[in-house]
Amino acid sequence: MTLTIALDGMGGDKAPEIVVDGAARALEQLPELHFLLFGDEAKLAPLVAARPALAAALTIRHTDAFIAGDAKPSVAVRQGRTSSMRLAINAVKEKEASAAVSAGNTGALMGMGKLVLRTLPGIDRPAICGILPSRRRPIVLLDLGANIDCDATHLVQFAVMGTVFAQAILKIERPRVGLVNVGVEELKGDDIVRNTAAILRQLPPPIDFQGFVEGTDIFKGDVDVIVTDGFTGNVALKVAEGTAKMLMDELKGAFSSSMRGKLGYLVSRPALGQLRERFDPRVHNGAMFLGLGGVVVKSHGGTDGFGFGQAVLVAAELVRNGTNEHIIQAMSQLGAMLEPASEVAAS
Amino acid sequence: MTLTIALDGMGGDKAPEIVVDGAARALEQLPELHFLLFGDEAKLAPLVAARPALAAALTIRHTDAFIAGDAKPSVAVRQGRTSSMRLAINAVKEKEASAAVSAGNTGALMGMGKLVLRTLPGIDRPAICGILPSRRRPIVLLDLGANIDCDATHLVQFAVMGTVFAQAILKIERPRVGLVNVGVEELKGDDIVRNTAAILRQLPPPIDFQGFVEGTDIFKGDVDVIVTDGFTGNVALKVAEGTAKMLMDELKGAFSSSMRGKLGYLVSRPALGQLRERFDPRVHNGAMFLGLGGVVVKSHGGTDGFGFGQAVLVAAELVRNGTNEHIIQAMSQLGAMLEPASEVAAS
Structure with missing residues (x-):
């Protein structure tokens, strides 16, 4: 077809x-x-x-x-x-x-x-969702910048959408969800993250909330879906990109600073190539606009043909998986759970 | 003495x-x-x-x-x-x-x-301030997690304290200040960052406000003092640490995955050692609690004797430089500038 x-x-x-x-x-x-x-x-x-x-x-x-x-x-x-x-x-x-x-x-x-x-039924605000490498397997991070200020309801919706996305694209049956915070203890953070955690803890499968994650945990791969507001998510994504780029460039500089370094580079090239491949940002190119009433994928603006092709394949996979239909279904099943929980959190 | x-x-x-x-x-x-x-x-x-x-x-x-x-x-x-x-x-x-x-x-x-x-005169909230490596020279980042929610007044105070700190410890005469945001355009971000920027733009020397910086810019070294709220700063610091650790570990893994990789490592060791030294987190160990009515330095909990010694030296340098006296002085000079600006921002 x-x-x-x-x-x-x-x-x-x-x-x-x-x-x-x-x-x-x-x-x-x-x-x-x-x-x-x-x-x-x-x-x-x-x-x-x-x-x-x-x-x-x-x-x-x-x-x-x-x-x-x-x-x-x-x-x-x-x-x-x-x-x-x-x-x-x-x-x-x-x-x-x-x-x-x-x-x-x-x-x-x-x-x-x-x-x-427009947005999907049950979703107040669409989020930008991306796939990042981690130590184990790729992870999903959202929101990457669509929503600067988020309340608990928005963050819970992001968790649901991220879960469905990870099921569809990363083929993880029951993705583990983490919420970004400044510490893993229950009392850390502000009211918004604590209320979000309180709601997420009560949700039935497929939501599998694992609690708070810190910045250092994001790339450990212990959770599959990482939820945060668009300000924090955008900064986190760009800090990761900036750190990786700085280190890779410094590594290149170190190799080329001496004859011995240059020789070392030649000998190490296959090993370094492996590394570059694993962290190739083009492989997981394609930020999904989750929650819109249609599949829209944003490719990185600076990507090449390979990267743009990957974004097209992500779009195709989202359609074939019926990701949006699954989000609607999950939100409608959770609807009854979300309402009272939100009220508890707000009281 | x-x-x-x-x-x-x-x-x-x-x-x-x-x-x-x-x-x-x-x-x-x-x-x-x-x-x-x-x-x-x-x-x-x-x-x-x-x-x-x-x-x-x-x-x-x-x-x-x-x-x-x-x-x-x-x-x-x-x-x-x-x-x-x-x-x-x-x-x-x-x-x-x-x-x-x-x-x-x-x-x-x-x-x-x-x-x-208590806090220094003119300072509402102390901030945790750290030094990080960048592509050019070390930079100052604050707040690293003391204040989860910050308003424009707090962020402006952080900018002043960070400036004095960079003068004292990094010996930069007129440190350039950047404010973390999700984009560099004037209209990006929420009211708090926009109001903070509006105030900072009006401040006289030694404040040298360069505008917004994104996560990718933090490590470029184009600005010396990076100001953000404690939630974002904490996540940014830990994401940078996590990314660097993941890459360094993966690099080690790549080198040890084959005989040729191992040989490459042996030949490249001096070049890699250089790199490791530049990014040694122990060198800039010591997060300063800026804004307290006394010099308090927090060493990283997992550091070794070398790292703890560096934290002691930071404390000594802050005392010898009269950093707290300079903060009091800067706040009192800026006091008149800050009040009306805050009102403009709030209106």
């Missing part, structure tokens, strides 16, 4: 090349994919024509307008009604496509997604 | 050995140091006696009581009136010592510090 994905052809630092290249790569993995590619036909057509297999599975929909990477999201949402990003989201709304993928402006994509697709 | 430092002999995972060893190491660097060492004399005396130079510069003050590393801070503060930690802080209050250093329970140390020493 064909699975149609709408692509924002003009979003991303290296668009449209990476979009077309990524689509071709995803198609090789999943021949049932079909694409609606939105953007400047003059630029897109030659790129597609050079890939006959892709050309046969892709329709270009021309538009002149696109959203700049540094556009102010609120302005982009208002003024970008004919942009390639907006048209890709509209295609999901109109059921022409099952999912939309863009490497463009995150804020604009989330704003348009909320405006056009 | 003698500079007396009060030591909590019983705080830290490997106390009392690391405390005595650290004191001896610090004394080698700074012969003018004298120590008041609080704790179990039966345990401390033999360790001190084995180091004649130290024995000549140290007085043991016996007490049976000590604060456990996992004690609940509020209970420890109430019940630990004769503990080695509390007596060390009392010695600062009584002006028997110029500073106190402990590797024990952070929450208890902060609680006792506030109770006994």
Whole structure:
């Protein structure tokens, strides 16, 4: 059965090349994919024509307008009604496509997604959810920045969505959930995290709440889904990226600072290559906008064709797994549990 | 001139050995140091006696009581009136010592510090301030967890204290200050960070506010003092530690996974040693409790004698620099600037 994905052809630092290249790569993995590619036909057509297999599975929909990477999201949402990003989201709304993928402006994509697709029943606010490497297996972290201030109800919804996402994409039957805090003791943190923990502790399967996790625990892999507000999650993700990049660059510097270092590098290259592969950010490229009334995946803006292709595959997997349907179902089953718990927490 | 430092002999995972060893190491660097060492004399005396130079510069003050590393801070503060930690802080209050250093329970140390020493004039809340490596030179990060919820007034005070601290310890004449946010644009973040930025932008030298920084920017070294609330700061610090530890362990694993990797390691060892040295967490051990009415330095609980010695040297440097006097002075000079700015921000 064909699975149609709408692509924002003009979003991303290296668009449209990476979009077309990524689509071709995803198609090789999943021949049932079909694409609606939105953007400047003059630029897109030659790129597609050079890939006959892709050309046969892709329709270009021309538009002149696109959203700049540094556009102010609120302005982009208002003024970008004919942009390639907006048209890709509209295609999901109109059921022409099952999912939309863009490497463009995150804020604009989330704003348009909320405006056009609304949120799923039971979800107040969509969250941005990403996959990160850990010592054991990949973990899910949310929210990565969609919601700066969150109350307990939002964080509980993130936990439910993160659980369903980990089931769908990481194939973990009963993902363990941790809540970010400044210590693991029950009394640590502010009222919001303590109230969130109180609610999560009462929830039945599939929610498997393991308690608080600290910043150092995130990468241990003892929990599969890590829940926090968008401010903390965004900082945590970027601190991890910044630390890893600094260390890798310093390592490179250390190797190249002497002849012996250079020789050591040559001998160690296969071992270092292994490491680089495990932490390749492109493998888990694709931040999912969980909670929207349609599947929308945001690829990293600076990614290449391989990374964009991975984001397309994530989108396809979310559709095939019926992730949104599972979120609706989980929220409706938990609905009765959530209401009284919220009141207890607020009292 | 003698500079007396009060030591909590019983705080830290490997106390009392690391405390005595650290004191001896610090004394080698700074012969003018004298120590008041609080704790179990039966345990401390033999360790001190084995180091004649130290024995000549140290007085043991016996007490049976000590604060456990996992004690609940509020209970420890109430019940630990004769503990080695509390007596060390009392010695600062009584002006028997110029500073106190402990590797024990952070929450208890902060609680006792506030109770006994109060806060400096102009400071509402003390902050925990640490030094981290960056790509360029070491940077100052605060608050690391003393204050979970902060308003703009607190964050501005942190910026002032961090500036004075960077001047005193990192010898930077006019430290550049950054405020952690989820993006660098003026409109990002919540009211608190935006109001803080509005106040900081108006402050005269020595405050040199550079604007918002993201998680990825923290380790770039473009700013010297990084200000955030205690929740975010604690998570950021621990995420950086966790990421660095995971990568270093994985690197070790990669090297030892094959004969060629092992050979590569042998050849690369000097280059890797350089790297390890630059990121040695023991070098900048010693989180300063800025804003207390006396110098209190918290050594990492798991540190060794070298690390504890570094914390002692930080305490001595803070005393010799008159850091607290400089904070009082800066707050009083800025006082007039801060009041109206706060009102603007609140309106």
